[in-house]
Amino acid sequence: MKPRNRELLALIPAALLLTAGLTAVFVQQSNRLSTGALVYGAVFLGLCLAGHIFIRIALPDADPYIFPLVAVLACFGLVMIYTIAGTTYARQQAQWFVIGLLLLGLTVVICRDYRKLEEYRYLIMIVSLVLLVLPRVPGLGEQVNGAYLAIKLPGIAFQPTEFAKIGLVVFLASYLRDNRQALASGRKVLGYRVPPLKQLGPVLLLWGMAMVLLILLHDIGSSLMFYGGLLAVLYVATNRGSFVLVGTIAFAVGSWYLATHIAHIDYRVEAWLHPFRQSLYDAPLGSFQLANAQFTMAQGGLFGQGFGQALLTIPGGHLPYLPAAQTDMIFAVIVSELGLYGGGGLLICYLLLVWRGFKTATLARDSFSKLMATGLSAIVALQVFVIVGGVTRVIPLTGVTLPFVSYGGSSILANFVLVALLLLVSDRARRQVQA
Amino acid sequence: MNRSISRLFVVVLLLFAVLILFTSRWTVINRGSLQANSLNKIDSYASLKIKRGEILSADGKVLARSKAAKGSTWTRHYPFGPLFAQAIGYAIPDQSNEIGLEQYRNDALSGHLQTGLSSVFGSLHSATAGDDVSTNLSYKAQAQARSLLTARGYVGSVVAIVPQTGAVKVLYSSPSYNDNDLNNACKHESSSECSQFFTALEGRYPPGSTFKVVTATAALDSGKYTPDSEINAPGVLTVAGKPLHNDLAGDLGERTLTYALTNSINTVFAQVGLKVGGATMQKYMQRFGFYSTPSLDYPADEMTASGPRTSAGSLLPMTSPKVDLGRTAIGQANLLVTPLQMAEVAATVANGGVLMQPRLTSQVVNQDGQVVQRIKPAVYDRVMSSTTASDLTQMMRDVVEEGTGQAAQLDGLNVAGKTGTATVSEVGDLDDAWFIGFAPVKNPKIAVAVELSDIPDGYGGKYAAPIAAQVMKTLLAEGQ
Numbered sequence: 029m030k031p032r033n034r035e036l037l038a039l040i041p042a043a044l045l046l047t048a049g050l051t052a053v054f055v056q057q058s059n060r061l062s063t064g065a066l067v068y069g070a071v072f073l074g075l076c077l078a079g080h081i082f083i084r085i086a087l088p089d090a091d092p093y094i095f096p097l098v099a100v101l102a103c104f105g106l107v108m109i110y111t112i113a114g115t116t117y118a119r120q121q122a123q124w125f126v127i128g129l130l131l132l133g134l135t136v137v138i139c140r141d142y143r144k145l146e147e148y149r150y151l152i153m154i155v156s157l158v159l160l161v162l163p164r165v166p167g168l169g170e171q172v173n174g175a176y177l178a179i180k181l182p183g184i185a186f187q188p189t190e191f192a193k194i195g196l197v198v199f200l201a202s203y204l205r206d207n208r209q210a211l212a213s214g215r216k217v218l219g220y221r222v223p224p225l226k227q228l229g230p231v232l233l234l235w236g237m238a239m240v241l242l243i244l245l246h247d248i249g250s251s252l253m254f255y256g257g258l259l260a261v262l263y264v265a266t267n268r269g270s271f272v273l274v275g276t277i278a279f280a281v282g283s284w285y286l287a288t289h290i291a292h293i294d295y296r297v298e299a300w301l302h303p304f305r306q307s308l309y310d311a312p313l314g315s316f317q318l319a320n321a322q323f324t325m326a327q328g329g330l331f332g333q334g335f336g337q338a339l340l341t342i343p344g345g346h347l348p349y350l351p352a353a354q355t356d357m358i359f360a361v362i363v364s365e366l367g368l369y370g371g372g373g374l375l376i377c378y379l380l381l382v383w384r385g386f387k388t389a390t391l392a393r394d395s396f397s398k399l400m401a402t403g404l405s406a407i408v409a410l411q412v413f414v415i416v417g418g419v420t421r422v423i424p425l426t427g428v429t430l431p432f433v434s435y436g437g438s439s440i441l442a443n444f445v446l447v448a449l450l451l452l453v454s455d456r457a458r459r460q461v462q463a
Numbered sequence: 464m465n466r467s468i469s470r471l472f473v474v475v476l477l478l479f480a481v482l483i484l485f486t487s488r489w490t491v492i493n494r495g496s497l498q499a500n501s502l503n504k505i506d507s508y509a510s511l512k513i514k515r516g517e518i519l520s521a522d523g524k525v526l527a528r529s530k531a532a533k534g535s536t537w538t539r540h541y542p543f544g545p546l547f548a549q550a551i552g553y554a555i556p557d558q559s560n561e562i563g564l565e566q567y568r569n570d571a572l573s574g575h576l577q578t579g580l581s582s583v584f585g586s587l588h589s590a591t592a593g594d595d596v597s598t599n600l601s602y603k604a605q606a607q608a609r610s611l612l613t614a615r616g617y618v619g620s621v622v623a624i625v626p627q628t629g630a631v632k633v634l635y636s637s638p639s640y641n642d643n644d645l646n647n648a649c650k651h652e653s654s655s656e657c658s659q660f661f662t663a664l665e666g667r668y669p670p671g672s673t674f675k676v677v678t679a680t681a682a683l684d685s686g687k688y689t690p691d692s693e694i695n696a697p698g699v700l701t702v703a704g705k706p707l708h709n710d711l712a713g714d715l716g717e718r719t720l721t722y723a724l725t726n727s728i729n730t731v732f733a734q735v736g737l738k739v740g741g742a743t744m745q746k747y748m749q750r751f752g753f754y755s756t757p758s759l760d761y762p763a764d765e766m767t768a769s770g771p772r773t774s775a776g777s778l779l780p781m782t783s784p785k786v787d788l789g790r791t792a793i794g795q796a797n798l799l800v801t802p803l804q805m806a807e808v809a810a811t812v813a814n815g816g817v818l819m820q821p822r823l824t825s826q827v828v829n830q831d832g833q834v835v836q837r838i839k840p841a842v843y844d845r846v847m848s849s850t851t852a853s854d855l856t857q858m859m860r861d862v863v864e865e866g867t868g869q870a871a872q873l874d875g876l877n878v879a880g881k882t883g884t885a886t887v888s889e890v891g892d893l894d895d896a897w898f899i900g901f902a903p904v905k906n907p908k909i910a911v912a913v914e915l916s917d918i919p920d921g922y923g924g925k926y927a928a929p930i931a932a933q934v935m936k937t938l939l940a941e942g943q
Contacts (some may be wrong), residue, residue: 323500325490343535349505367490368490375479375486379479390468402471406471420482420485
């Protein structure tokens with residue numbers, strides 16, 4: 029079967045999922061069937077079809093599973109946002125999907141020859157770094173739950189870090205393509221091969237940057253996401269595990285030091301370690317959200333309580349029981365309503381997406397494509413790990429979005445750009461393989 | 464590079480395995496402990512959104528209803544306040560705190576009896592409203608009991624039971640409290656005007672001569688005596704080394720058991736108790752429900768068992784050397800009972816010797832008007848033969864017609880009963896005034912117990928019997 033036909037077939041489950049999910053939600057909310065579910069399902073199927081036709085024309089050889097997996101995740105997110113926050117939010121999210129699809133098309137058209145990006149790598153790096161620091165600019169940045177991740181312009185809140193992650197991966201892929209040989213060689217000092225300082229410099233800079241991010245953004249999780257993504261690219265580029273080892277240790281030491289010396293990070297670690305301590309639970313910015321996320325997940329059990337059954341606001345008022353339920357905490361709500369199986373299924377969808385990304389990387393001929401596809405896939409995997417790990421208390425909680433599922437325009441748009449780049453790499457790689 | 468990419472994917476696999484492991488930890492492995500965590504308020508929050516069912520009286524009055532509050536939650540309102548506060552208790556949904564019938568029927572009231580449509584994704588239809596609970600309580604008789612008690616400032620209880628079914632028609636203790644204002648309940652008032660302690664079920668009082676009905680049951684049913692057995696009735700009898708007097712002065716000579724009950728002769732019943740013996744007394748008391756928490760549909764920890772108790776409060780068997788058998792047989796010494804227990808004694812005689820389990824609830828009805836649960840009458844025990852019961856009925860009829868209980872006579876009312884005047888304190892001559900009885904004598908329809916605490920010179924026949932008669936008259940007029 030041709031890859032595009034496979035893609036078309038694979039989109040059917042996504043549309044069915046959305047229709048079935050929304051039907052269940054409508055039944056739950058009003059005890060009656062509504063044609064609304066079918067209309068939403070049809071509209072979304074139309075959008076998916078439009079995306080599919082565009083890919084069929086523009087990227088005929090691209091991986092056939094990436095787009096359907098993204099569609100499944102997006103549908104899933106849409107249903108969850110509808111049950112959590114209602115029609116208004118769901119409609120906004122759907123609008124972001126439309127814009128995201130347009131942006132995907134735009135990226136494909138503009139970056140048709142994506143290797144041109146290499147020419148702008150330092151510009152891309154500088155823009156990305158500026159985007160990262162932007163939330164900390166007084167009057168522009170907005171502190172959410174103690175972390176600086178968003179900027180607020182009149183009428184629009186924007187998370188520049190979502191775009192910065194793509195830019196940094198592109199820069200690093202390009203930089204390492206040129207310098208990977210040099211980094212992998214180097215003189216031996218005490219039996220350990222130390223790369224030349226000239227080439228090591230930017231890598232050290234990245235470590236320093238991760239630490240600065242930690243200080244500036246008060247955020248272990250997103251630093252971990254950036255830094256982990258960069259380490260992944262570095263590892264693939266040089267094939268040297270020692271970089272990863274040293275890098276991980278350096279990060280661990282750095283973040284331990286900062287966590288014990290910066291109060292903002294410290295309380296996050298405290299909440300992570302002792303969420304059920306009464307004093308922490310009651311404290312402002314304490315463990316209230318995290319502990320409630322555990323309780324919410326416990327309600328789910330194996331199969332979940334059903335759509336719309338999770339308790340999100342404290343009855344009798346408007347105080348949230350689970351703050352940021354449709355963004356940071358969406359995984360807890362999914363587990364509560366669909367159980368361990370629902371949460372596990374979602375994680376497997378991400379795993380499949382990451383697998384297709386890595387597969388694309390292995391098929392690509394040139395180093396830049398390989399490194400970029402690896403980096404982009406790794407950063408999706410790490411972002412999922414950071415937020416789901418935060419909610420399930422593997423690591424301290426960080427407010428990053430669950431890609432394609434959480435509510436939020438910046439996240440959707442940035443991730444569609446990411447998918448566009450992956451599809452571009454894939455299209456070229458598979459055409460070369462066939463040729 | 465491709466090998467590194469494969470290794471990297473293995474790392475991603477491991478990371479995701481950790482995520483799934485931790486998700487399993489919270490959803491399955493540690494689920495129980497998370498749900499038991501004291502910080503976990505999900506269940507109590509969820510119950511706030513459920514419209515708790517109504518509690519209704521037998522004559523259709525709403526005794527408890529849910530009122531809409533802000534944010535689609537509900538609060539509890541009790542239209543009659545103190546009148547039914549103790550009988551049905553109260554519920555504070557946001558504290559998961561329920562008392563009395565509200566607690567006992569919590570599953571029905573909060574909708575947990577309902578079985579809705581469900582699927583593998585959990586229930587598709589969650590309960591939003593609980594079921595209504597209908598009680599056997601009579602609003603009219605309960606209100607009358609309250610006004611009769613409060614008019615004279617009595618501290619006491621009135622309990623009325625349908626002998627054949629155990630249906631509780633009146634369950635009232637004074638003082639009561641306002642269950643609509645729990646924060647201020649009994650704060651500003653002295654304890655004699657306000658109390659959350661439900662004396663009808665939890666109070667421990669000496670039953671006085673009303674207990675002679677139990678002693679007479681043991682005496683007749685064991686075959687040791689007949690109503691016509693003649694017993695010497697001296698003015699003073701030495702029991703357990705101390706003199707025991709009668710209310711009637713002087714040596715009365717040989718008297719029948721019927722005469723002794725009619726005129727409440729202590730010296731006769733002390734001898735009867737001693738002759739019957741502790742073991743037999745205990746057997747009959749247990750059949751009457753003594754020594755056990757009452758079988759009422761009410762939380763067990765809000766009721767108390769009747770029987771002789773040590774000064775520390777633990778129950779003593781009748782065979783114990785610490786029990787003054789002679790004085791216990793006349794309802795004194797360390798015998799302590801609840802008003803409910805004495806109402807059950809009267810109901811047993813009225814029902815031909817069979818004790819029915821007392822029941823506050825008649826049925827549970829869902830929001831669609833369907834009866835979800837019907838509480839059927841259930842036998843507690845056959846206490847005595849029907850012959851013994853009819854003998855006792857005749858003897859108790861004599862009490863009201865020509866003995867100590869004549870104040871229970873009302874026009875058109877055919878009452879059998881027994882008075883009690885239990886000495887509580889020799890200082891100030893405070894007595895517990897009692898009356899237990901039933902009506903009509905032939906085919907009885909209602910049995911009552913009235914207990915009034917700390918009445919100076921409180922003869923049961925004078926103070927308690929008229930109240931019992933009034934309440935019975937009201938209930939009989941209602942068709943009971």
